[in-house]
Amino acid sequence: MELPAGRKAGKAMEKGKVVVLEDRVPKLKERRRQKANRRLILYLSFFFLFILCVLYFQSPLSAVRHVEVSGNRHLPAERIISLSGITKRTSFWKVNEQSVATRIARHPEIKEATVEKRLPNTIVIRVHEWRRVAYVYDRQTFFPLLENGRLLKQEAVKTAPSDAPVLVGWKNGDAIAEMTGQLAELPAPVLGAMSEIHYKPNSEYEDRVIVYMNDGYEVSATIHRFADKLSHYPAIVAELDRNVKGVIHLEVGSYFVPYEPPKKEDDDETTSP
Incomplete structure (x- = not known):
C-alpha cells in the first residue's frame, strides 16, 4: 500500500531530524564536559587563592x-x-x-x-x-614651655638647652602665660638668639624683663609689646659697634647704653716718688 505524498514527506523530515540530533549528541556532551571542567578549574582557583590569602594574612609576610x-x-x-x-x-x-x-x-x-x-x-x-618657645628653670631643672602655653613637666631636662631661651626667676603664672604668647609671635632667628630671660619688675615697670642675648648684648624690655620690640633686634644690633657691648633699652623707645669700662688697678693706686 503506497502512502500519500504528504505522509511520505513527513516521514522523511522526522527521519532527517533524528539523524541530526543523534549526530549532535556527542558534541553537546563534549561541550558540557568542557564547561564543567572550566567551572571546576574556576572553583579550584578561587579555593586555592582563598587558602593563599589566609596563609598570607596569618604569616609574617x-x-x-x-x-x-x-x-x-x-x-x-x-x-x-x-x-x-x-x-x-x-x-x-x-x-x-x-x-x-x-x-x-x-x-x-x-x-x-x-x-x-x-x-x-x-x-x-x-x-x-608644637614649638618650644622657652624653658622654665626651677630647682636645677629645665621644663619645656610650648607655644600653646603648655608646660611639659614630664619632658624636663637637667642640662641647659640651646634651642630656646631659659626663663629665670618666673613665679607669676599670669606673667609666664603672657610671655609665652609674646615669644610665640617672635621669628625663629630672634628667638634662637636669646639665652636667658629674667623676670625683673621694678617701681617703674612692673612687667620688666632682662634678656641676655647669645651675642653678648643685654636687652631691657617689658612683657607688653615684647614681640613687637624684639622683632627689630637684628636691625638695632646692625647699627651698633660689635666691639662695644652694653644694654639695649626697649621699654618705651630704644636706646643703647654701653657697659662701663673696667677700672684699671693703676688708677686706684697712688704712687710716691
Missing part, C-alpha cells in the same frame, strides 16, 4: 616591616613609633591610618600627625610638633 618617621625635632622616632602602637607583629592591612594619627596626636607635644601606607609593608608617619 603581611606584617609591617618598616616605620618611617619625619618632622620630629624633640621627640625621638622610637617614642613616636611607640605612641602609634605599631610593632613588627602588626598586620599591614589592619593599620587604620586615621586611628594611628589620632593616637600619636594625643601626646601634648604633637600638634598634628598624618599616617600613610606605602606598599608593600611600610608605614610613613609625619608629625608637626
Whole structure:
C-alpha cells in the first residue's frame, strides 16, 4: 500500500531530524564536559587563592616591616613609633591610618600627625610638633614651655638647652602665660638668639624683663609689646659697634647704653716718688 505524498514527506523530515540530533549528541556532551571542567578549574582557583590569602594574612609576610618617621625635632622616632602602637607583629592591612594619627596626636607635644601606607609593608608617619618657645628653670631643672602655653613637666631636662631661651626667676603664672604668647609671635632667628630671660619688675615697670642675648648684648624690655620690640633686634644690633657691648633699652623707645669700662688697678693706686 503506497502512502500519500504528504505522509511520505513527513516521514522523511522526522527521519532527517533524528539523524541530526543523534549526530549532535556527542558534541553537546563534549561541550558540557568542557564547561564543567572550566567551572571546576574556576572553583579550584578561587579555593586555592582563598587558602593563599589566609596563609598570607596569618604569616609574617603581611606584617609591617618598616616605620618611617619625619618632622620630629624633640621627640625621638622610637617614642613616636611607640605612641602609634605599631610593632613588627602588626598586620599591614589592619593599620587604620586615621586611628594611628589620632593616637600619636594625643601626646601634648604633637600638634598634628598624618599616617600613610606605602606598599608593600611600610608605614610613613609625619608629625608637626608644637614649638618650644622657652624653658622654665626651677630647682636645677629645665621644663619645656610650648607655644600653646603648655608646660611639659614630664619632658624636663637637667642640662641647659640651646634651642630656646631659659626663663629665670618666673613665679607669676599670669606673667609666664603672657610671655609665652609674646615669644610665640617672635621669628625663629630672634628667638634662637636669646639665652636667658629674667623676670625683673621694678617701681617703674612692673612687667620688666632682662634678656641676655647669645651675642653678648643685654636687652631691657617689658612683657607688653615684647614681640613687637624684639622683632627689630637684628636691625638695632646692625647699627651698633660689635666691639662695644652694653644694654639695649626697649621699654618705651630704644636706646643703647654701653657697659662701663673696667677700672684699671693703676688708677686706684697712688704712687710716691
